Structure formats: structure tokens, C-alpha cells
Amino acid sequence: MSVPTLRFNEVSKAFPGVKALSNVSFDVCSGEALALIGANGAGKSTLMNILGGNIQPDSGGVLIEGRNVAISSPQDSINNGIGFVHQEIALMLTMTIAENLFINSYQTTSIGLLARNLMEEQCKTVLESLNCHLSPRTQVKHLGSGDQQMVEIARALLMNPRILILDEPTSSLTGKEKSRLFDAVAVLKSKGVAIIYITHFLDEVFPVCDRAVVLRNGEYVGGDTIENLTYTDIVTLMIGESDTDVYYSRDQHSVSESLNLRVKNLSRSGVLKEIQMDLHKGEILGLWGLLGSGRTEFIRSLVGLDPNDTYDVEIREEKRMVPLYKRKASKYFGYITENRREDGMLLPSSILDNMSLANLRSYLSAGPFMNDEKIKVESKKYIKKLDIKISNVDQPAGTLSGGNQQKVIVGKWLQRAPMILLMDEPTRGLDVGAKRDMHQIINDFVQSGSSVLLVTSDIDELMNMSDRIAVIDRGSITGMYPQGVSKEDLMAAASGFAKGDKE
Amino acid sequence: MDRIVFRRVSKSVNWKKLLITNSSVIALAIIFCWIALVTPGFFTTRNIINVLNQSAALGFMVIGITAVFITGGIDLSIPSVMALSGILAAMAMQNGAGIMMAVLISILVGLFLGLINGYAIGFLRMIPFVVTLSIQIIGMGICVWLTSKVSIPISNGTYLNAFSGKIGIIPVSVIYLAFMTFVATVLAKKSIWGRWLYATGININTATVSGIPTRKVLLGAYAWSGLFAGMASLLITSRLASASSTMGQEGVVLNIVSSAVVGGVSFQGGFGTPMGAVLGTLIITLISNSMNMMQISYYMTLIVKGIVIITFVCLDSIRHRN
Amino acid sequence: MKKLNTILLSYGFPIILAMLVIVVSMATDQFFSFSNILGIIHSAVPLMIVCCGLALVIMMGKIDLSVGSTAFLSTAISAVMIVRFNVPQILALPAILLVGAAAGAITGLIVVYLRINPLIASMGTMFIYRGIALQVVRSRVISLPDNIRNFGNLRIGPVYVDILIGLVILVLVYLLHQWSWFGRHVVAIGNSEETARKVGIKTNKVTLLAFILSGFFASLGGLFSICQLGSVTLHMGSGMEFTAIGALVIGGISLFGGEGKILPGVFLGGITLILIENSLNHLGASPYLYPFVRGGVIFIAMYADSLKQKLQPELQT
Structure with a gap:
């Protein structure tokens, strides 16, 4: 040889x-x-x-x-x-x-x-x-x-x-x-x-x-x-064999029939191909795709941060579905980004400033002036609720651990109580305990009738948390699976096998 | 060899940190001592009031540029915006306009040019220094064209009194500056616009994702800067009792930028307060004033201020890296 | 439609230039004469030479605002040497270039080693150099001996000698930019400093060298300028940085870095600005209108530049 x-x-x-x-x-x-x-x-x-x-x-x-x-x-x-x-x-x-x-x-x-x-x-x-x-x-x-x-x-x-x-x-x-x-x-x-x-x-x-x-x-x-x-x-x-990590398992819960969001057609040439999906009230929809599959691009387009060729989306307003205009999109969505340091946090700013950032308008007291007392009370409420470990609320956010930083970001959006929370890799880099906390938070959040679109590379997390799983591959949704689908099917779908012949 | 250098650096770290974090205060203290030692007749009430008076107009412009610096941009157009506002107001008064009209013209011209800057930078995504430098040149061009380099006298007594008079021994301009510093500080600290501004400066991506209208924030910052340049023109033209294109020379930019960086306003965005900026203005005015009293040439002050800018920006960037 | 946009953005200025020439030469008699055109090129030569060095810095995606002051400082020192200290011209004139290179080196060192944003660093040195220069000349205009002035306006037949020298310099810088490793590394840094460092380019060295050249050519431009004028005035080089940046952008050298060519870019850009003033002059406009028009033209050029930058991703596919 x-x-x-x-x-x-x-x-x-x-x-x-x-x-x-x-x-x-x-x-x-x-x-x-x-x-x-x-x-x-x-x-x-x-x-x-x-x-x-x-x-x-x-x-x-x-x-x-x-x-x-x-x-x-x-x-x-x-x-x-x-x-x-x-x-x-x-x-x-x-x-x-x-x-x-x-x-x-x-x-x-x-x-x-x-x-x-x-x-x-x-x-x-x-x-x-x-x-x-x-x-x-x-x-x-x-x-x-x-x-x-x-x-x-x-x-x-x-x-x-x-x-x-x-x-x-x-x-x-x-x-x-x-x-x-x-x-x-x-x-x-x-x-x-x-x-x-x-x-x-x-x-x-x-x-x-x-x-x-x-x-x-x-x-x-x-x-x-x-x-x-x-x-x-x-x-x-x-x-491999099943993981040893003990995951949070969700309680019995039901997903409502009525919708919060309907994406009819979201396209961007070369990036996204006619994406369609529904998001029900109280649902956690897992979005599964590999790196470069277009999952982050999809979310950014949905929120209105990236340009689109077509943006045909409906949102629930009271009891009806109404068309959503792109420039209004940020009103309905909370977006937890993939990369905390790049576009998730103001690292040198205080925890309070970070937690109030997405919700400043609702903390106005008179004219353009902020009600700092209210910010403090509300933020402390969420710090307690999310169990964020801090020494004081004026501490720079950059000094917190990754898990606590992530909770601050989640707290920022929970204060706003958006109808739909888009979470891109919310538990990446967190330890087991912090992960479990995050799962609990996500679960509690949808109980109130909101929806979550969960993007994660952690297949166990995905299968544990999601009510349904959408698979995205090269910019289009290639499959929609109910809870209980096998890992193998998911992995195969994301790697381009379930689609059969391509191009 | 390397190792020795290394050890020396690591030993002096604390001292260095101390120096860096308190640079403005230390600078102010050193300058004060130096001035007290070398300038006889500096600590007279008259001279101190004089310094305050001189710093008032500059202070307005520095408060203006502070907002722009916080967004991480720069505004080089302030001098010509200020000059143009003053010239147009003076021309209006020459043609019989009253004080209210003159004030309105000054402020609106400043605001308008600031909005042009802000629109080009926030919405057209042009480079800040390019846009504002162009506006500076164009504005200067208009000033020179309007005045043919002849200064326009202002004889409206109410106007002169309103902006360069005194209450007791205190010049009104100082009172205006104090008031605007207060307003700016409250807005920066307490208003939603202040929050937006700092968030945009610290991390524009995070701010955008969090639903802050960052383009409008940029527009607003430059409009604010233009507005304050317009207001500064009121103080300057009334002190000179005339308006001319020479008010907008580029040396003014030197004073503005050096005041801001000495006042701890970060050139990289996100940090700095109106109070600090005004403090920086006082320091820079003190330097000019004392050099003037010691009969050091104007050219020397250019050199000193140039060095001051580079030193403080350097300190600021070291602070950021830590 | 997209194609039309691209064509307009790439060739817009030559087209406008051509239109301008046609309009003005129809409106006036003497404009489109051989001697007038040579005169225009003659007065554009100092600006073009300053642009040569600045172009290298701008192609790196950086900026040097100190070029005008550098031109002033270097010529001031040499003029004082000649007039007040009777230093032989053969020594004093080359000293101009030395001072210029040193001034550029200082700005470059501040940018590279103190890691200060080039805009603010060169703004600082701009004021420092101007201050020193004013100190040196003791705020008086310095008139140079006649032989220098005669040289500046020397002609061979109808052609000014400095046009010929200027063209040679342009060609040399063109070769430096297009046909040397240094020029290519400058462009690479302008594309992406990060990537350039990754592929093994010594970015610090290249950056420093570009700033030195920027100072060098600024002072060389200053030399040509004092030869033409026969004196060092107190306003020498003031506002030159803006005019030079403007000329470069008009010539298609993008402020975003990486884009553009010395020839014909610098030549066209330099000519355009002088031409516009010359035509305003021939049309009988007030000289006080010039800076306004110049500023407007440059602003439009810069707007087009940033528009081109924005369109770039679309152009790719």
C-alpha cells in the first residue's frame, strides 16, 4: 500500500x-x-x-x-x-x-x-x-x-x-x-x-x-x-446516539387554530425563493436549515431590515388578517439576532438602557421625556422574572456572562410584548442551565397567545421546543413537519435529499 | 530588549489608565496652573468674563457638533453655515427687517443646511466628511458671492443689545450658552431623542434592529448641528456688529473639533455630553486667550490646537481599546 | 435602463465636460483657441500633481486633508531659505520635496501607529503645518527671484515646459499605480484592508508609503505653483485639499477606495475644475461665483460616486 x-x-x-x-x-x-x-x-x-x-x-x-x-x-x-x-x-x-x-x-x-x-x-x-x-x-x-x-x-x-x-x-x-x-x-x-x-x-x-x-x-x-x-x-x-443533555420539556399545551402571521410570498432574487408559511397563535415554529440556507436572511427580510423583491405578508389585527406593510413590520416583531455582540446589544451601555431600547416610546412621560422610574420598575420586573444575575442595573451590559446578556435581550423584547418573536440561535453559546431557562422563557411567552419562530442549529432543542418544523434549504421552504419527525428526516431534508431532483 | 520595554509598560499601566480616563480634567488643571503662572493679569474679573464671552458662540457650535460626533460622524460645514446665517440675517436687517425676522432667518438657514447634510448622510448614505466639506465650500461660495468680501454692518440696536448686551457684569451670551447647555443636557439625558442618539452612535445595527429610526436620528443630529450654527451666528454678528464671509474660515473648524475632543466627546461615536463639550470649549478658549495675552502669534495657536486634537483623539482611541 | 444608469455614472463627467466645452466655445470667441486650452492645462498642472499623491491615499480608502498645508509649508521653508538666508536654489528647491515627504510621513505614522482615523489625523496635521508655515514666513508674502518665475512660465514654442514635465509625472505615477506591486497593494487595501492583511500584504508599510508619497507630490505641486506665481502667498494651498479631492472624484477615483485610474482620471478631473472657472470667466460671471460653482460640481460628483457605490451589488449580478 x-x-x-x-x-x-x-x-x-x-x-x-x-x-x-x-x-x-x-x-x-x-x-x-x-x-x-x-x-x-x-x-x-x-x-x-x-x-x-x-x-x-x-x-x-x-x-x-x-x-x-x-x-x-x-x-x-x-x-x-x-x-x-x-x-x-x-x-x-x-x-x-x-x-x-x-x-x-x-x-x-x-x-x-x-x-x-x-x-x-x-x-x-x-x-x-x-x-x-x-x-x-x-x-x-x-x-x-x-x-x-x-x-x-x-x-x-x-x-x-x-x-x-x-x-x-x-x-x-x-x-x-x-x-x-x-x-x-x-x-x-x-x-x-x-x-x-x-x-x-x-x-x-x-x-x-x-x-x-x-x-x-x-x-x-x-x-x-x-x-x-x-x-x-x-x-x-x-x-450520533441521543444526547446526554437533559432538555427542558414543554408542558401539555395547545396551539390555537387562528393565525398570527401568514407569509404568502417573500422573495429576494438570489437569496429567497417565494417563501410561504403560517404561524399560529401560541405556536413555536422551528425553522431548520444549515448555515447559508437563507434562514437569517428570511428573518431579516420579514422584519424589514433587508430589501425584498416581493413582500406579501398578512398579520392578525384584532380578529382579522390584514396586509402588513413592510415599513410597519417592526411594530409586530421582536427580533433576537444571531450575533449578540454585533447587532444585539449596546455593550458599553447599562443594563437598563439595553432593556428599554426596543420599547422607549411606551416609557414616555411628558412630551419627549422619559419616565426613568417606570423603566427601572419594568426592567427590574423582567430581570426578576428572567432571573438575570446582575450586581446592579447600571452595570455595563458587556460585563455580563453570555447567558445573562441573552436574557437581557429577551427581556428587551418581552417588555415590548410583540405578537411574534423571531429568535435566531437564542441558546448558542449558553450553558445547560441557561439553555433550560431560555426554553422555559420561550414556552411561557407563547402561552400568552404570541408566536415564536425559532431558528436553531441544535437539533435536539429544535425537536423539543417546536410545535411544527419548517425546513429551509437554499432560500426556499422545502418541507413542513409535525412534531415528532425523526432527526434523520430533518437532517436529510436540510442537506438537500428530501427534495428529490434539483435543477 | 523587547522584554525590558514590556516590563516598563506593564508597570505603568495604572498610572496610564488614570491619565487616560481623566484626561480632560487633568488638561484643564494643567492649563489653569500654567496660565496662572505665566500670565499676569489673567485672574481679573474682566478677563474671566471676557473668556466666557468669547467662548459663548464657540460653545453653541460645539454643542451642535456634539450630537454629530455622538453618531460617529463629523460636520465640517458649521463655519460656513454660521457665516451664511449671519450674512442673510444682516442683509435682511439692512433691508429693514426687525430682530424677530433676523433671528428667524438665522435659525431657519442653519436648520435648512443641517437638514441637507442630514438627508445626504442618513438617507443617501453619503460619507459625512464629504457631504459637510462640500456644504462648507458651497456655503463659503455663497457667502463670498453675496457679500463680495465686504462686511455688512449691523446697526439694529435691539439686535445688538439682545445678543451682546450685559445684565449687570454678565454678558447675555454667557446666559444663553448656560441655558442651551442645560437644554441640551436635559434632552441628551432625559428625552427619547437622546436615547436614540446614543444608541445609534454606540451600535447602529443594534439600534436599527431594536426599531429605532436610525436614518431619522442621523438626519436629526445634523439638523441640530446646523440649528446651533445658526444660533451661534446671532452671538457672533452682534458682537462684531457686522457679518462677513471671513466668519466662516476653516480655522473655526479647528476650534470646534478641538473643543469637542478635549471635552471628551468621542470621535468614534457613542460617548460625550453637552456639559463636557462646553467644558472643552472653555479649555480651548482659555488656551487661545492666554496665548493671545502672552503675545504668542495666532499661528502658534494653530499648531497647539492641531497637536491637542491628535493627542486627545489618540487618548480616546486608547480608552476605547481598553 | 439599468445599463443607461451605469453608462451615465461611469462616463457622466467626460460627457458633461464635452458639453461644457461645446457650449462655452459657441458662446464666446476666444475660448476654444489652442492657446487658451494650453493655458488651462498649464494652470491645472500644480493641481494635477497634488492629486497624483492624494490619489494613492484615496485609492486606499483613506484621506489626507493635509496636502494643501504641506504644499504651503514646504514651499515656505524653501522660499525663506532662498530669500532670507541666501541658500543656493539648487539646494533649496529640492528641500521642498524632502519637507513634503517628511510631512506626509508624520501624518502616515500617526495613522498607522497611533491608529487614528486618517480624517482626524490629517486634519490635525493640516492645521499644524499651516501654523508652522505661517510662522516661518512671519505672515508676509515672499516674492521669489525672477529666474524661478521665468522658469514657471517657460515655453517651447507655444507649449509650457511645465505641462510637459507634468505629463511625464502623471505617466510615472500611472505606472506606479498600474504597473508596480506597490500600486496594486494600494488598490488591494482600498478593496478591503482586512482581506489585504489576510493574504499577506504588509498594510502598514504600504499605508505609510502612500502617505509619504502624498506629502511628496503635494510639495511638488506646491513647487510648480510657486514657479508659476513667483511668490509664496499666505493663502497658498488653503482649500486645495477639497479641490484636489473634488478633482479626483470627478476623475472617477472613488472615495470608497479601490476604484479609478491615474490616467485619464487625474488629468480629466484637474482639467474639469480649471475649465469650469475659465469658462465662467469667459462668460463674464463674477469671480465670487467660482467657489460656489466649484463646490456644487464637486458635490454632484461625490453624490454620483456614492450612488455608484450603492448600485455596485446590483451591477455584479
């Missing part, structure tokens, strides 16, 4: 409080494409950061063609023939393809000017090898995202890597662009490059990859050649 191009040998890495990788070992051979699969937080990115020289493993190491190599910097990584194509496209839009390819290794002529002809020649060769017939002088901003992805790959190939990592390469591609990418992967394989293909989308694994390796919670849980695997096998490996 030949020596594998790349071998991970018993790689372990721990971060404070988390075991990111434990004793992960597997091989990648020349001319093969290996799918690296795992849910969020399975350890894929840690592993790739080790390969890229950004992180050092605690124990174990990397062998390239049988030799033990130390990769202590990104430069080492390049020197060892490892090329990366990152998920976000890192191209300079106003520059040409050739300029981008050689961005930090310009070749110059004897008088110091750029050797454009030479570089363009090489650029063309690399692009041709990917069956990509673009002029090296085209500005990148004139390219579609598929071609931009090709340019990224071409940049990685310029160094003649033995190992190429493709990290979620299709997340911004259309069907046609994808098949071109797959062709390019085939070309590279035929040239003997070892490819690690990281993806959420299982439907891509089968046509592109030769083998698959699955990580879960930092451990290698299985792997085999693609012929010996079915997508159910992979999904089962990804999800």
Missing part, C-alpha cells in the same frame, strides 16, 4: 472548557477527494486550522507523504504544499483575475514593473486547467460567484499544492456553477492532488467524493469509501 499524501495522527486539541479534537486520525491519498463531514462544532474547522498553521495541536501531528511535519505558520502550510480555498471569497473586486492570483507574489521585470504578460500567461494556464476560459484581465467584480470561486481555486493551485482544502465551496453557487466546480475537482483528482472537501450538503458528497470521514464532538466517528455508505449512514454518524 502506498504512503498517503496526508495523514492526521492522533490529533488532539482542547480549548478552555471545550475538547475540540480528541485523537483524530485519518488519511487522504493522492488523487482522491475526501469528504469531511460534521455538524457545527464537530471540530472540522479546528482541524483545518491546524493544517493551515493557525493553531497548534496539543498532541499528535500531521504526516505528509510519511514524514512528520511541523506546521507552525501559514507560510509553513504553503511550503508543505497545502492550499486552501476558504468559504468566504477573499478577492479584490476592482482588480483583475491575474492581479488577484499573484496578489502577494508579483513577478516583476528588470526595471521593476509588473511582468503582466508572464503572470497572465501563467494565470491563463491555471484557469484552463480548471476548464475555465476567462481572460486574466477581467476585473473580478464582473464575475459571477461561480467564476469567483474558480479564481479562488486557481489562486490555491498557483502554488502547485499536493493537498487542496475546499471549505464549503458551493455555499454561494447555483446549480450550473456547481457542476463546473465538480468538473474542476475531477480534473484536480486526475492530476494527483489530494482533496479535502468540507461540506454541509450531503447531496454533493456522493457525486464528488471518493471517501467520507465524519467527525462528531471532536471525535472521528466513522468513515468509508463512498460506495459503502448511504446518506442515512452519514446522517446517523453525524447525529
Whole structure:
């Protein structure tokens, strides 16, 4: 048996409080494409950061063609023939393809000017090898995202890597662009490059990859050649046995027949495709989708923060459903964003300022002046109700723990008592106790006749909390499941399998 | 070598922090001591009242720019907005308009130009410094064109008395400044607009998600700035008893910006109070005044204030990084 | 429709420029004469050279407001050396460029190492340099020896010598921007400083260098200007930063960074502003109207620039 191009040998890495990788070992051979699969937080990115020289493993190491190599910097990584194509496209839009390819290794002529002809020649060769017939002088901003992805790959190939990592390469591609990418992967394989293909989308694994390796919670849980695997096998490996976490379980409850919200058509070209959904009174609707499926974009559009092509939505007003105008949307929705620090909190401001932020108009006393006493009373009420641990209400919100920050945000919206609360990853980064508190809060909230749209990557949380589950994939709702659907079905639906033939 | 430097830094951290967090107060104290030592005749009632009087108009403009700074923007158009308001009011009075008309013109012209700035920045998403610099140049152009660089005298006694008279020994301008500082402080602290303003400055994304009309907040901040520039023109033209295009020279921006940053108004947005801004104005006026009394040239004050701006912005950004 | 917008935004100013030339030359007799056009280019040369350096900073998505003061400071120092201290011109004139580069370096160091927003940093140095310059000349206009003035208005046949030199400089800066690693890294930073750092560009070094060049070309522009005028006035360079920024935006160099070309951008932009004043002059408008018109034109150019920026995502697909 030949020596594998790349071998991970018993790689372990721990971060404070988390075991990111434990004793992960597997091989990648020349001319093969290996799918690296795992849910969020399975350890894929840690592993790739080790390969890229950004992180050092605690124990174990990397062998390239049988030799033990130390990769202590990104430069080492390049020197060892490892090329990366990152998920976000890192191209300079106003520059040409050739300029981008050689961005930090310009070749110059004897008088110091750029050797454009030479570089363009090489650029063309690399692009041709990917069956990509673009002029090296085209500005990148004139390219579609598929071609931009090709340019990224071409940049990685310029160094003649033995190992190429493709990290979620299709997340911004259309069907046609994808098949071109797959062709390019085939070309590279035929040239003997070892490819690690990281993806959420299982439907891509089968046509592109030769083998698959699955990580879960930092451990290698299985792997085999693609012929010996079915997508159910992979999904089962990804999800694993039932979790040990004890989840909050909801009481007996009933969901009303009447609606709070009806989304008839929400579209935005290239992002959202004719989204339709109903939200009942007192219902928690889970929205399940992978990273980049359009779930956050859907919510932002619904609230009116993003532009739309079509915004056809109805909302309950007293007993009737009336059309909702986009600029009025913020009146009905509370929106707990995915990223607390970026758009959820005013970190340097006090807890009181944060908690009153969404509801300032109702705390007016006379004219434009605030009733600070009322703010204090109301906020304290919610601090108590949500059990937020603080030393005093004037403390800067940034000094709180993640769970308490999240509760402050929830408190901000509960004060407003919106008809519909949109929650994007409300429990991410929280510990078990804080999670359970959050579940209790969500449950109590819908008891009052409001509705919740819950987006979460935590499949157990989703199944525990939701009355129904909508699956979103690449900008459209691909399925609506009742409570009690199996994890496997959900995972498969989100990974593009339930839809049958696509494009 | 590196290690030694490191140790030195870590030892002085507390001292550094102390210095950084109290920079305005320390600056004021140092300047006071320095002035007391080197300027004979500084601590006369007359001179102190003089300083207060000189700082009044500047104080108005600084209160104006404070709102803009809090949003994280900048308003370079204040000098020409102020000059244009004053010139138009003076021209109106020349043609027989009364004091009420003149005041109304000053305020409305300021407000109007501020609204143009705010609309371009809040709704058209243009870059603040670009918009306000353009308005500054255009405004200057209009001023020069209207006046042909000749100053317009103001002889309306009621007008002069109303804005540059005295009550006892206290100039009315100082009273106006005190009053507007109070109003601005109350609005900043107690009104919903103040809350909106600070929230927008600290994190515009959070503010937008929380349902705050952030575009209108930006519009309002620049309108506020223009309004105060218009009001400042009342004090200046009445003190000079004339209006001219030279009132709007770019040196005024230097005074405004340096006052604001010395007063602890953060150039990066989110922090600062009208009180602090007025305090900064006093410091800057003190510097100008004492340098003037020591017969240091005007050019030297340019250099000093330029250094002051860079130093205080630097301190502010260090404070933010901590 | 979208296409029309794009065309208007990209070529709007050349079109307006052409229309302006046609209208004014029909309205007046002497305007469209060879000598007048050469005269326009001649008086635009100092501005264009200042723009050359500033363009590099703006293409990085940053700003340098100190160019006008730098031009003043460097020429003031050298003029004082020549007139008051009898330093030979051969030493004093190159000193201009040295002072300019040093002034740019100081602004650059403040931006890079104190991590202060370029706008406020260069605003600070703008006032500092002007203060020092006024101190140096002791607030008096300094007249230069005749030979310098003669040089500034020297002609070969009908063509001013400084036009030729100016064009050579433009071509050199064009090469620097378009055909050197430095120029490409400047554009990369203008696209995204974050990404540029990630792909391994030494952003601090490039930024500093761009500011040094900005100071250098500001002082070179100042040199051309005093050669033409024969004196260093007290208002030298005041408002120049705005005019230069305006000329750049008119020439298609976006304030958002990354976009635009030295040629023909700087040339067209510089010409346009001078041309507008020249045509106002020929139409007999009051000279007091000039700043207003100039400001208006620049404002419109900047509005178009930000509109283009907003349309960009749509243009992509």
C-alpha cells in the first residue's frame, strides 16, 4: 500500500472548557477527494486550522507523504504544499483575475514593473486547467460567484499544492456553477492532488467524493469509501446516539387554530425563493436549515431590515388578517439576532438602557421625556422574572456572562410584548442551565397567545421546543413537519435529499 | 530588549489608565496652573468674563457638533453655515427687517443646511466628511458671492443689545450658552431623542434592529448641528456688529473639533455630553486667550490646537481599546 | 435602463465636460483657441500633481486633508531659505520635496501607529503645518527671484515646459499605480484592508508609503505653483485639499477606495475644475461665483460616486 499524501495522527486539541479534537486520525491519498463531514462544532474547522498553521495541536501531528511535519505558520502550510480555498471569497473586486492570483507574489521585470504578460500567461494556464476560459484581465467584480470561486481555486493551485482544502465551496453557487466546480475537482483528482472537501450538503458528497470521514464532538466517528455508505449512514454518524443533555420539556399545551402571521410570498432574487408559511397563535415554529440556507436572511427580510423583491405578508389585527406593510413590520416583531455582540446589544451601555431600547416610546412621560422610574420598575420586573444575575442595573451590559446578556435581550423584547418573536440561535453559546431557562422563557411567552419562530442549529432543542418544523434549504421552504419527525428526516431534508431532483 | 520595554509598560499601566480616563480634567488643571503662572493679569474679573464671552458662540457650535460626533460622524460645514446665517440675517436687517425676522432667518438657514447634510448622510448614505466639506465650500461660495468680501454692518440696536448686551457684569451670551447647555443636557439625558442618539452612535445595527429610526436620528443630529450654527451666528454678528464671509474660515473648524475632543466627546461615536463639550470649549478658549495675552502669534495657536486634537483623539482611541 | 444608469455614472463627467466645452466655445470667441486650452492645462498642472499623491491615499480608502498645508509649508521653508538666508536654489528647491515627504510621513505614522482615523489625523496635521508655515514666513508674502518665475512660465514654442514635465509625472505615477506591486497593494487595501492583511500584504508599510508619497507630490505641486506665481502667498494651498479631492472624484477615483485610474482620471478631473472657472470667466460671471460653482460640481460628483457605490451589488449580478 502506498504512503498517503496526508495523514492526521492522533490529533488532539482542547480549548478552555471545550475538547475540540480528541485523537483524530485519518488519511487522504493522492488523487482522491475526501469528504469531511460534521455538524457545527464537530471540530472540522479546528482541524483545518491546524493544517493551515493557525493553531497548534496539543498532541499528535500531521504526516505528509510519511514524514512528520511541523506546521507552525501559514507560510509553513504553503511550503508543505497545502492550499486552501476558504468559504468566504477573499478577492479584490476592482482588480483583475491575474492581479488577484499573484496578489502577494508579483513577478516583476528588470526595471521593476509588473511582468503582466508572464503572470497572465501563467494565470491563463491555471484557469484552463480548471476548464475555465476567462481572460486574466477581467476585473473580478464582473464575475459571477461561480467564476469567483474558480479564481479562488486557481489562486490555491498557483502554488502547485499536493493537498487542496475546499471549505464549503458551493455555499454561494447555483446549480450550473456547481457542476463546473465538480468538473474542476475531477480534473484536480486526475492530476494527483489530494482533496479535502468540507461540506454541509450531503447531496454533493456522493457525486464528488471518493471517501467520507465524519467527525462528531471532536471525535472521528466513522468513515468509508463512498460506495459503502448511504446518506442515512452519514446522517446517523453525524447525529450520533441521543444526547446526554437533559432538555427542558414543554408542558401539555395547545396551539390555537387562528393565525398570527401568514407569509404568502417573500422573495429576494438570489437569496429567497417565494417563501410561504403560517404561524399560529401560541405556536413555536422551528425553522431548520444549515448555515447559508437563507434562514437569517428570511428573518431579516420579514422584519424589514433587508430589501425584498416581493413582500406579501398578512398579520392578525384584532380578529382579522390584514396586509402588513413592510415599513410597519417592526411594530409586530421582536427580533433576537444571531450575533449578540454585533447587532444585539449596546455593550458599553447599562443594563437598563439595553432593556428599554426596543420599547422607549411606551416609557414616555411628558412630551419627549422619559419616565426613568417606570423603566427601572419594568426592567427590574423582567430581570426578576428572567432571573438575570446582575450586581446592579447600571452595570455595563458587556460585563455580563453570555447567558445573562441573552436574557437581557429577551427581556428587551418581552417588555415590548410583540405578537411574534423571531429568535435566531437564542441558546448558542449558553450553558445547560441557561439553555433550560431560555426554553422555559420561550414556552411561557407563547402561552400568552404570541408566536415564536425559532431558528436553531441544535437539533435536539429544535425537536423539543417546536410545535411544527419548517425546513429551509437554499432560500426556499422545502418541507413542513409535525412534531415528532425523526432527526434523520430533518437532517436529510436540510442537506438537500428530501427534495428529490434539483435543477 | 523587547522584554525590558514590556516590563516598563506593564508597570505603568495604572498610572496610564488614570491619565487616560481623566484626561480632560487633568488638561484643564494643567492649563489653569500654567496660565496662572505665566500670565499676569489673567485672574481679573474682566478677563474671566471676557473668556466666557468669547467662548459663548464657540460653545453653541460645539454643542451642535456634539450630537454629530455622538453618531460617529463629523460636520465640517458649521463655519460656513454660521457665516451664511449671519450674512442673510444682516442683509435682511439692512433691508429693514426687525430682530424677530433676523433671528428667524438665522435659525431657519442653519436648520435648512443641517437638514441637507442630514438627508445626504442618513438617507443617501453619503460619507459625512464629504457631504459637510462640500456644504462648507458651497456655503463659503455663497457667502463670498453675496457679500463680495465686504462686511455688512449691523446697526439694529435691539439686535445688538439682545445678543451682546450685559445684565449687570454678565454678558447675555454667557446666559444663553448656560441655558442651551442645560437644554441640551436635559434632552441628551432625559428625552427619547437622546436615547436614540446614543444608541445609534454606540451600535447602529443594534439600534436599527431594536426599531429605532436610525436614518431619522442621523438626519436629526445634523439638523441640530446646523440649528446651533445658526444660533451661534446671532452671538457672533452682534458682537462684531457686522457679518462677513471671513466668519466662516476653516480655522473655526479647528476650534470646534478641538473643543469637542478635549471635552471628551468621542470621535468614534457613542460617548460625550453637552456639559463636557462646553467644558472643552472653555479649555480651548482659555488656551487661545492666554496665548493671545502672552503675545504668542495666532499661528502658534494653530499648531497647539492641531497637536491637542491628535493627542486627545489618540487618548480616546486608547480608552476605547481598553 | 439599468445599463443607461451605469453608462451615465461611469462616463457622466467626460460627457458633461464635452458639453461644457461645446457650449462655452459657441458662446464666446476666444475660448476654444489652442492657446487658451494650453493655458488651462498649464494652470491645472500644480493641481494635477497634488492629486497624483492624494490619489494613492484615496485609492486606499483613506484621506489626507493635509496636502494643501504641506504644499504651503514646504514651499515656505524653501522660499525663506532662498530669500532670507541666501541658500543656493539648487539646494533649496529640492528641500521642498524632502519637507513634503517628511510631512506626509508624520501624518502616515500617526495613522498607522497611533491608529487614528486618517480624517482626524490629517486634519490635525493640516492645521499644524499651516501654523508652522505661517510662522516661518512671519505672515508676509515672499516674492521669489525672477529666474524661478521665468522658469514657471517657460515655453517651447507655444507649449509650457511645465505641462510637459507634468505629463511625464502623471505617466510615472500611472505606472506606479498600474504597473508596480506597490500600486496594486494600494488598490488591494482600498478593496478591503482586512482581506489585504489576510493574504499577506504588509498594510502598514504600504499605508505609510502612500502617505509619504502624498506629502511628496503635494510639495511638488506646491513647487510648480510657486514657479508659476513667483511668490509664496499666505493663502497658498488653503482649500486645495477639497479641490484636489473634488478633482479626483470627478476623475472617477472613488472615495470608497479601490476604484479609478491615474490616467485619464487625474488629468480629466484637474482639467474639469480649471475649465469650469475659465469658462465662467469667459462668460463674464463674477469671480465670487467660482467657489460656489466649484463646490456644487464637486458635490454632484461625490453624490454620483456614492450612488455608484450603492448600485455596485446590483451591477455584479
